[in-house]
Amino acid sequence: MTPNRARRNETSRRAILTAAFELLQETGYAKVSIEGIATRAGVGKQTIYRWWPSKGAVIFDAFLMLSEGAEGEPPTLPDTGDLAADLTAVLRDTVVEMNDPRYEQPMRALATEIAHDPELAAVYAERLDGPLKEAKRQRLRSAQRAGQLAEDVDLDVAVDLIWGPLFSRWLQRSGPLTAGYADRVVSTALDGLRPRRSGA
Structure with missing residues (x-):
């Protein structure tokens, strides 16, 4: 049961972050709400608040999801010697x-x-x-x-x-x-x- 629950949680999490990002693009930050994100993602508001304390925190994780690799390996800068x-x-x-x-x-x-x-x-x-x-x-x-x-x-x-x-x-x-x-x-x-x- 645990693997299925984890899979469902990850699916819901990505749906929430995708919904937050889409609404941000469509309406602008001021008009984005937790209620709107929940509706777009097909989840309850309580699911969002269980994982994030605020709208800003959701947007931050949505930004990290967009920035591929942001939470993977530590970032590095090119070092060619020049x-x-x-x-x-x-x-x-x-x-x-x-x-x-x-x-x-x-x-x-x-x-x-x-x-x-x-x-x-x-x-x-x-x-x-x-x-x-x-x-x-x-x-x-x-x-x-x-x-x-x-x-x-x-x-x-x-x-x-x-x-x-x-x-x-x-x-x-x-x-x-x-x-x-x-x-x-x-x-x-x-x-x-x-x-x-x-x-x-």
Whole structure:
């Protein structure tokens, strides 16, 4: 009986997350409700509340389901030995993701909820943001060992310096988010982070 129950639970869970994501695309976050998700998924509200404490938590898991592999192996960044090329590739991919209509609604919804829900913010930090930041630090740490970054660079600040401008521009809609902008962010950041050469 247990395997069948587990299978039913997983089927219901995926139906709920799919329903949440579909409604988010169709109506926008403000109009999505637990009742609407339950109706679309064909489950009772109590089933949703048994697994998630809030609408924001459901949307977060729906976003993770969309982001294939987000909860699988720990994330890693490319390390070809060319820091500028690796960061440029990663930031360009980030631009594509942020401009993808499938991702924009859930990401904006999550940003809003995280700002007002400390519990969801903690879950987000533990399950997604924290592992991503560690992957970024590891790539920069590798560059430090290769002499491509100054040994005394604060890696947490460096991560914010490299990735922060993209998120800020996207969140505030303060300018076009393009591959060219990502390229400029990388070149500007690395010009300030590279070790100083004596006599230069």
